Each structure stands twice: as structure tokens, then as C-alpha cells.
Amino acid sequence: MNHRSLGERTFDAANAVFMIGLSIVTIYPFLYVLFASLSDPSWVVQLRGLIWFPHGFNLEAYKLVFANPSILTGYANTLFYVVIGTALNILMTSLGAYALSRQQVMWKNPIMFMIVFTMFFSGGLIPTYLLVNNLGMLDSRWALIIPSAMSAYNLIIMRTSFQAIPVSLEESAKLDGANDFTILFRIVLPLSMPVVAVMILFYGVGHWNSWFNALIYLRTRDLYPLQLILREILITNSTDSMMTGVGGGDKMPIGETIKYATIIVATLPILLLYPFLQKYFVKGVMIGAIKG
Template identity: 60%
Template sequence: MKPSISRKGFIVANVLILSLLSLITAYPILYVLFASLSNPADFMAHQGLLLKPAGFSLEAYKLVLENRMITGGYLNTIIIVVSGVTINLFMTSLGAYFLSCKDVLWRNTIMMIIVFTMFFSGGLVPYYLTVKSLHLDNTLLALIIPTAVNTFNLILMRTSFMNMPEEIVESSTLDGASHLTILFKIFLPLSLPVVAVMVLFYGVGHWNAWFNAMLFIRDRDLYPLQLVLRDILVQNNTEAMLVGSDSFDKGLVAETIKYAVIIVATIPILTLYPFLQKYFVKGMMIGALKG
């Protein structure tokens, strides 16, 4: 059957609207990319939309990748993300499994207390004093241990575990499997979409985190990447990046450096997302619905 005129009109309008929305969404990223690849003098002289690099220069990327604070920030952030996500998954899966067991005493009461923390907290000052009293300040552990479990992610994984057939647990128990065996050899392998969502949520959270680092980290050698970006983009601190620049006007290079830093800091997350995207919708649906 041939589509009607109204159907064809709807398809054309739909394609045009979605194309326009995609362009509006993609243009800021393309603008930053083109600006980072532009010749500093040509970029500063350019006005209006930037649809391609103004000239071409990799000087900004050269200065960024040669800067010790950027490479050190990358290393610190990778350590935080890898160790943080590992601890997050371990602690979240333990809590989710415990709260998914139907024979746990006061399970609903414990769950209500956990949900309560989503809406109310002790505040910033008690949080800071607690971390300081544990002697975690000025260490990378201050950015990992206090955020070991996210309440929303815990609820998501708990709901997924509650959807597991009871027959699997019963047969595993009869075969002598312990709770840890059931969790790590049965529940988690059967919940890979939810685990992928946890990795994405926790990984992006650690990668973008800067506030806790600003509170607890004083040694610049321990700065994560996002705190380095804050110094460069917000506080306009680009002097250290310009050491070794041959440009006659270092102020022009400083502008393109800011865009190059954004691209360098964004690429890892943009690279990771396509590998986990296929699990995202399925994992969210499994974790959000019970039945």
C-alpha cells in the first residue's frame, strides 16, 4: 500500500524537525572542535557561525598534551574512575542483593532509611568534618570512599535482582551455593545490562566530579582532570600552558587552548558511551520495572 499524502507529509516534517534538533545539539560540540583546530589569529578574527576550522593549527593540542598538569590530571582521574567504579559495583551489588532477599529482617524499614537519604542529608559541613576526621582529606580516597554507593543506583540494581526467578536461588541453595556465589556467579552475569548502566553512571559521575576535589584536595599533583579544567576555563589560568609557545601573541593561543582542553577531556566519555549504549535502555527498563 502506498502511503497517503498526509503520511508522506508527516514523514517529511518529522525528518526535518529531527534533523534540525540534531544540528542544534551537535553544533556546540562541532564549534568547540573547529575552534580547537583553528589558527589562533584567524579564529579571533572570525565572526559568525564557525562551520570549519579557521585556518588550521595543532599548536593548542601540542601545548595541552605537553602540559604536566593535564597529563597528571588524566592519570589521577583514571585512577579515581577505575578504582571508584570497582568499589561502586562491589558495594552496590552487595547492598542490592541483601535488600532483594525476601527473608531479610526489617528489609522495608532499612529500604525506607536508605531512600530517606535521597531527599535529606546532614549538609556540607558535617560531610566535610566526617571526611576530615577519617584522615581522608588531601588524598584520592576522599573522592572514592564517600561516594561508594549511590542511592538511585542501589534501588535500580535491587529492583533488577528482585526480578530474578526464585527457582534459580532455591536450586542454587540446594546445590550448596553461598550468597556470594549466587550474587557473583548467577545474579551479576544475568544482569549485564544493569551492570553496564552502573558502569556508565558511576564512570561518568567520577569523570565529571570536581566539587569534592575542590573541597578536599590541596596538593596540585593530586588534582583530577576536572579540577585542572576549572583552573583553565573558569579561573582563566592558562599561563602554565603557554610555556614553550612560539606564538607572537600568547593571548590568542590561550583562547584555542581552552577549546582543545575541552575536547581532550571529553573524548574518553564519548568513546566509552557507544559501547554501553546498547545496554542502556534495556538496563534502565529492567531496573525500573518489577513484574
């Protein structure tokens, strides 16, 4: 056995303490919101300081949240934006990355320069709004999907990953009569599943958390995503519609716990998705970031 020096053991201990502390600082805000949402509303209103466990066990806030039709409609809209938007993102990013990763493609370097240029300079909000309006997508679901169909940063990651695949595989497939679509969907993408999983996570989280584009482009409330409903509840304090039948003296306390419960309801699904993709995360980013 190799005997570790005192300095090495000290470093490992300090590193462990630091990581534990960092984990606590990262996790505690979520636990604070969770404990507050499950606590007695009157106690939450009077609270000043930290929460280490729920005070009582009260699910009334969650019942009121799920009874609110706006929350359910927002959930359905957000699921649509996440599923359809992410599918389109993966398709467009894969097509672009595959084309720009092939050696024989003409003008790929100037095209890549123009794509990277958009990461530093963009037209801005007003030209984008005018474009969406002129395309007839204003106040429609597509206004949240089409303009963000592809991310330049994610395109670069996927392109670099595709470049690491041996050219001999593509040549062998072409000898067997495969075209570019067959090579992409039956060879390149299956060999790049770690980076595809990372792209699904990046795009999915982006769509789930998106609210600004909805605030700008949508006017019809039935199209609002969940995060825009959450913004109304937290910022404009619009919890009155959820408290029908609640006594006047109880409205203010239950209104506070409704805010915490809404945050949990809006955050939990994407947190549950992460463990299934986490094992691909580091590998996918590294494959897409380093070209051997």
C-alpha cells in the same frame, strides 16, 4: 501493503525534521569547540558567530596541552578515580541491591525507606566535610571515592533488576550448596549485565566529570583530577604555564585555542566509551525501572 494516511506521513516527516534539528543543536556545540581548537589562533580571537569548519589546520594548542605536566597528572588521577571508584561503586551497589532484593531479609523495607530518605534530605556540605576530615581522608584520593561509594538512585535500579530474576534459580543454586556470594557473582550479576553496564556508565561518567568534591577536599595539586585542571584553565584563565616559549604577541590568541583543545582532551575519552555501552543503556534502565 498498508497504505499510510496523509496525516501519518506528515507526522513522520515532521518527527524526522524535529529529530534532525535536535541532533544538530546537540552536536554542534561540540563541533564548534573542535573546529575552534583546530583553527588558526588569530582567526579564533577575531571570530564572531558560528564555525562550520576549521579555519586552517593548527595543532599547536594540542601540543601545548599534552606538554603540560598538570594535564598528564590530571589524566592519571582521573583514570585512577574512575577505575577504582567505579569498581567500588559496582561492588557496593551490587551487595546492597542483592541483600534488599531477597524476600527473606528482615527489616529490608525500613532500610530501603532510610536509603530513599537520603535522596530528599542530606546532612549538607559542612557535616560531610567534617566527617571526611574526622575520618582522616582530607587531602587524599579516598576523599573522592569513599563518600560516593554508592548512589541511592542506582541502588534502586539495580535492586529492581535483581528482583526480576526468578527465585527458582536461587533455590536451585542453594540446593547445590551455593552461598549468597556465589549466587550473586555467578548467577545474579551475569544475568544482569545490561543493568551492570548502565551502572558502569553512570558511575564512570560521574567520576570523570567530578570536580566539586576535589575542590573541597583536596589541597595537594598532584592529586587534582583532570576536570579541576580544566576548571582552572577555563575559569581562572591559567594558560600561561602552557605557553613557555610562545611570543608575547601570540600568547592571547593561542591561549584561546588552548582552552578549546583542553575541553576536547577532557571530553573525548568518555565519548569514546559510550558507544560500547550504548546498546545496554535502554535495556538496562528499563529492566531496572519496571518490575513485571
